[in-house]
Amino acid sequence: MDELIKRLVKKYKTNSPFELAGALGIHIRFMNLGEGTKGLYYRKLKRRFIVIHNELPLEWQRFVCAHELAHDRLHKGVNRFFLEENSYFSSGKLERQANLFAVKLLSAGTSIEQEESLQSYYARIGIPAEVVFFLDD
Template sequence: MDEMIRKLIRKYKTSCPFELSRSLGIHIRYLDLGKSTKGLYYRKLRRRFIVIHSELSPEWQRFVCAHELGHDRLHKGINRFFLEEHSYFAPGKLERQANRFAVGLLSAGTAILQDETTETYCKRVGIPPEMHTYIQP
């Protein structure tokens, strides 16, 4: 996964998930998704979409965009809704992978400083503090 992130950043010369999504031809939309959904990724008629909850803070919108971009890069052709309804596969694994991708992308090129907590590091690089468990020292 780290190599995939490095190649993306090298090719498009950015680690911004919004710029990467646009460069990859993924359409970004903002909608009120209710209380429990922060974002989603889907394909329709060969077009790819990331939908981000419009009421989220800019920090969370950036993270959600990176997370959904992770689904595009890591889980091509997998529909989470189909998985939940028609299989015994746990979508939690896919969500954890997308979170690791997002943290890796958003923290690329930065390191944890000596005596810095993962929560402080997250705040410094713009990752929601709730995602500190995905930081790899």
């Protein structure tokens, strides 16, 4: 996973999940996905799509885009929903991998400062603070 992220960032000169998705030919759509669903990834007729809930704050939109991008890069052929941790959906291994990929991608090129808390670091680089609670599901 680390090597994949490193190659993506180096090749496309960005760690922005929106820019990476565009460069990889993945279409991004925003729509109301209802309560509990933050985003989803799917393929249809050889086209790939990331759909992000349109009422999420910007930092969550970024995280969800990175999470769904992970499904494209790591879990080819698997359509999975990224749901809130308290929903009926069990997150499982693929979701944990996608969360970790998202954090690693969004933090690429940055590092935690001495004596900085993880929560402060996430806030500084635009990762939702709640992410720390479901990285180790």
